[in-house]
Amino acid sequence: MIPLEKIIVLNQVPLFSSLKIEDIHKISTITTKETYEDGHILFHEGDIGDSLFIVVSGKVKIIKQGVDQPIAILNENDFLGELSLFDAETRTATACCHGECTFLVIEHDDIEQLAHEFPEIAFGFIKVLISRMRNMLAKSS
Amino acid sequence: MRNEKKAIFYFFLVLLFFSLGSSIARSIAMTLLMEKLGGDVLPHMFILIDLSIMLTSMTYAKSTQKFSGLKILGFFFILTSLFAIFVQVLLYFNHVQNWIYGFFFVGYFFFYTIILIHVSSVTASYFTAIQAKRVMFLINAGIPIGTILGGISLIILLNIYKFQTDNLVIILAITSLMSFGILYFIKNTLNPVRTSNNVLKRNQSSIAIKYIVNSRLMIYMSLSLLLFVVISKLLEYHYQTVIYIEVFPDTRQRATFFAIYDIFASMVWLLLQVFFTSRLIMIFGVGASNIVYPMLSAIIALSLFVYFYLDTIGLMQGSLVMMLSLGIITQFINQEMRWALRSPATNLLFNAIPSHLWGSNKAFLNGLMFPLSTFIASSFLILITGFESYILPLTVLILSILAIMIAIPQWRAYDKGMFNLLSRQLFSNRSELIRLNKNFKSALQIKLKSSISSHVIAALEMIRVLKLSQFVNQIGNLLLKTPRFEIKQHCINALTVLPVSNSNINYLVEALQREQDAKVIPLILKNLAKFKNFNFNHTIAKFLTHPEPAVFVEACLCLYHHPKFLDKKSIEIQIIKRLKKAKSPDITLYLYALGELCNPRYSHAMLPFLNHPKPEVNLAALKALIRMQNGQLEFHKFRLLRALDSPEKTTKLVALKALNSCESLPDWSAIINLLAARDRSLVNESKNLLKHKLNLSKQSLINKLFTEKISAQQRFEILSLVFLFLNEKQRSDLVQAADEALNNFLFIHALLQQHKLLIYGNKTHDLITKILHEIAEEYLLHVLTVITFAAKENMEFFQRVSRGLLSENRANQGNALEVLSNAGEKYLVNRVLKCFEEGFNKQFNIGNYEAQLFTLDNSMLNECLLYNQTQS
Incomplete structure (x- = not known):
């Protein structure tokens, strides 16, 4: 995956799409491409989360203990584990590859360093998370 | 643009239909009232109208927070229509009861006023502030056109089709329903740009009241309205009772004159509104345009005063033609210019008020200020009856000058209000946050005892900032007892800034003797070093053998800078000795210590570390070098300029600060380039340096300004420095x-x-x-x-x-x-x-x-x- 392709993918992800190209470019430098086979478990419910996964291709099933059916299926450009970028709490569900999947992975420490160096990136995340929170509040009310 | 045209057309039609029906209803209401009840009841009718508007305004203001403006307007049209149908039925079956005419008169004027108050807010909400300035005159043209059409229709219906006046009330119902129908189209095809209703929030009403009380614009608008109403009533009284009665003693002649006047004046009003007012507002802006009306009233008042004064003292022969001319001009300014100029310009002032507060502000102005002003004007007229005829224009002249004086700060308040609308938060809660209550100190005491670290730290910070010396003992004991590092750190900082006394020093020295944590000891030493009048060197000297570098360094510095400590050389030797043996993480500490000695003799020991592969060592060496040179950095300026290329932000900042003490620089480009940095501290520091040396850097900055490839930020920063010097x-x-x-x-x-x-x-x-x-x-x-x-x-x-x-x-x-x-x-x-x-x-x-x-x-x-x- 060439750097431009990473930027193209990141630009499609809602978490980063409102950032400036320059910032997306910086984030692309700390991402790594990872490919897994069908059935690979990305993380288990209760694991300590320390990375964000962006689905480049394939599908990911989100499974919760005690629930038979997957609670969600994630597709291209979806992302999982975004809160792990800001804290290191445990995962709330298990994520399992459904078919071969390619991800862009961002480690907690890398994004933290980047956010320290370029506060506008952290500010961009805050804006996105606030907008998600607003939407959730609007839905719940 | 297509939507804009559609919006203009629809709202124009709303006003056209409404004005058509209103103009007919107004004539009928006035004629029937005069015929059946006589002119004596008129003042009572006005009081009833004002009272009903005043009472309704409160409900109206609340409704604007709950419902959309369009819904409220639709509701008013339906009510007007039902009212007109009800009156028509009453007139048809029971026309002998005279109270119906009074009821119709009051009801009609009530609905007419309340709709006029509200319709401008609704219209404005479908346009942006800048669009409103451009299009409102086209939309408002619906009013004079509707009025002219209404007048012509009434003449035709009465004189050609021989309708009875009593039977024409139903037209108001029909035109109101037509206006309502247009609103339906608006609802389905257009979306408001500025919503006049928000989701109902708690304390919405109190926010509205706070805004009215605190907004300068609202205060000036209220004063302007008050003066306008008084001026308008006085002028009307003057031309109706002084001029026209003398020019047209015969009632029939006077009525004919009014009919002719109305037709021509409405046409001129229309032309002025479309071709003059819009241009005036576009060229001079909303604020300035609001000065024109009081100026006109001042001019006409001056003319009336001069004429009647000269006539009274016998210097001029009374002329009916001149009096009539003055009367016509006065009436035109008072009536037509009010609608063609004052109302549109005043309505645009609402642009600078948040749209969700329009309802409450309009209710305040029209529901409270307007009736109050009418009352003041009426009382004044009663008082002034019997005075010479020039007294009234003289009063108007004084009031008009006052109105001009108010319109000037109103202009400024409007511009400021518009500007504030672009801010993220309209009302600052800062004042409420900072409010300290009576129990503040007892609250601090409770917080200091809290088991939650953040509460204790917050209290310690508050004590430090406010320098509350009565907390010394509590903080000292906390420092000695707490095991938590963060709390100890804040205790030490707080004790150091409190006014010097034996207590705070004793607590710090005791803590130093007891403390085992190698992270806390340097903090205490660093803070103790600030008390140079107290000698505790003996206690501190024990720490010179401490294995922890941070403790050793702080102990060295504390002793070295103490006036009573004389063996400074031994300290220098010990630091150099440790630096030579030090490994990577500790080097920075020893470099720092060496720098703090402020002795340029040791700069040679520093230089090798400036090229160290580790950036943190680099930075420490640079800082130490700068510190020990005591501002004599001319010799090192190339080294400092090279440091600007470092990838480390702090290194750049340190170098920029140090460059301030250099005489001149061979090249400014590295510093100018930092004006484009994304980090604000770098921009500010490089800007400070360039500003400090502006005489030397000016030309380089100007050259850079006119190169093609500079970012918007860099351009802004350069211009902020050199704009005044550009030719x-x-x-x-x-x-x-x-x-x-x-x-x-x-x-x-x-x-x-x-x-x-x-x-x-x-x-x-x-x-x-x-x-x-x-x-x-x-x-x-x-x-x-x-x-x-x-x-x-x-x-x-x-x-x-x-x-x-x-x-x-x-x-x-x-x-x-x-x-x-x-x-x-x-x-x-x-x-x-x-x-x-x-x-x-x-x-x-x-x-x-x-x-x-x-x-x-x-x-x-x-x-x-x-x-x-x-x-x-």
Whole structure:
């Protein structure tokens, strides 16, 4: 995956799409491409989360203990584990590859360093998370 | 633009139908009342109308927070229609009861006034602030046209079709329903830009009241209204009872004159509204236009005063023609100019008030201030009866001058209000947050005992900031007892800043003797070093053998800088000795210690560390070098300039600060380039340096300003430094470059349109769109930067206007354009206004689209295009 392709993918992800190209470019430098086979478990419910996964291709099933059916299926450009970028709490569900999947992975420490160096990136995340929170509040009310 | 035309047309029709019905109903109501009840009841009727409006205003203000403006307007039209049908039925079956005429008169004027108050808010909510300024006159033209059509219809219906006056009330019901029907179209085809109702929030009413009380604009608007009503009533009284009665003693003659006057005056009103008022407001702005009406009233009052005064003292022969001319002009200014100029200009002042507060503010002005003003005017007229005829115009003249004096700060308050609308938060809660209550100190004591660290730290910080010495013992004991590092740290800091006493020193020394934590001891030592009048060197000397470098360093420095400690040489030797043996993480500490000795003799020991592979060692060596040179850095300036290329932000900051003490620099470009840094502290520091050496750096800055490739931020910062020094030619070049940037902005928009059509679905499509948007944004910021300086505005203006224009919210864009239009620069502003108003419709010959994208010389864009080529 060439750097431009990473930027193209990141630009499609809602978490980063409102950032400036320059910032997306910086984030692309700390991402790594990872490919897994069908059935690979990305993380288990209760694991300590320390990375964000962006689905480049394939599908990911989100499974919760005690629930038979997957609670969600994630597709291209979806992302999982975004809160792990800001804290290191445990995962709330298990994520399992459904078919071969390619991800862009961002480690907690890398994004933290980047956010320290370029506060506008952290500010961009805050804006996105606030907008998600607003939407959730609007839905719940 | 299509929607704008549609909106203008629909609202024009609403006003046209409403005015048509109203004009007929007004004539019928007045005629029937005079005929059946006589003119004596008129004052009572007015009191009833004012009272009903006053009472309704409260409910109306609340409703505007709950329901949309359009719904409320529709409700009023339906009510008016039902009222007219009810009156018509009553008149048909029971026309002998005279109270019906009074009821109709009061009811009609009540609905007419309340609809007129509300309709302007609804109309304005469908346009941005800048659009409203341009289109409201076309929409308001519906009122005089409707009035003329109503008058003509009434004459035809009465004289040709021989209808009875009693049977025409139903027309008001029909036209109100027609207006309601148009509202239905508006609801289905248009969306409001500025919503006049918000989701009901707690304390909404108190916010509205707070706004009215605290808003300067509202205060000036209230005073202006009060003066206007009094002036208007006095003038009306004067031409009706003094001039016309003398010119037309016969009632029939007078009625004929009024009929002719009404037809011609309405036409002139229409022409003025469409061709004069709109231009006046577009050219001079909303604030300035509001001065015109009081000026007109002052001029006519002066003319009336001169005429009647000269007539009274016998210096002039009374002339009926002159009196009639004065009467007509006075009536025209009082009536027609009110609708053609004052009302539209005053309504536009609401642009500077948050749209969700329009309802409450209008209710306050029209429901409270208006009746109050009427009462004052009436009382004044009763008092003034019997005085000489020139006293009244003289009073009006004084009041008009007062009105002009109020309109000037009102203008300023409007511009400021518009500007504030671009801020994120309208009301600052800061004052409420800072309010300290009576139990503040007891609350601090409770917090200091809290088991939650953050509470204790917050209390300690508060004590430190406010220097509350009565807490010394509590903090000292906390320092000795707490095991938590953060709390100890805050205790030490707080004890150090409190007024010096034996208590705080004793606590610190005791803590030093007891403390085992190697992280805490250096903190205590560092703070103890600040108390130079106390000698505890004996205790501190024990720490010189401490294995922990941080403890050793602080102990060294504490002793070295103490006036009573004499063996300074031994300290220097010990530090150098440890530095030579030190490994990586500790080197920085020893370098720091060496620097703090402030002795240039040791600079040779520092130099090897400036090229150390580890950036943190580099930085420590640079800091130490600067510190020990005591501002004598001329010799090291090339070293400092090289440090500006470091990838470390702190190194750059340190170097920039140090460069301030150098005499002159061979090259300013490295510092000027830092004005484009994304980190604000770097920008500020380099700007401080350039400002400090402006005599030397000015020419380099100006040269950089006129190079093609500089960012909007860099341009802004450079201009903030050198704009005042630019000559006329340079300033005009700057405007020309901004003009080109605006063309480029439009060109990028044209490319964006082309891009959306040509290669939709391509992998890089969204990325290219974003890149083009960012390039366009950069060009727009270039233009706004130049406008900001040319108009002598500041950073806040630039930030708010650019944020507003780049916002996707049309109301924000409109507010930003309105603020821009009030700025001092005209050429570029008009160009920007035109671009945004026309929706970037300028046609460009794009030619080879892809080649055009390549010419933009954007590396990311080029990469996308090459990627597309390889993919296809």
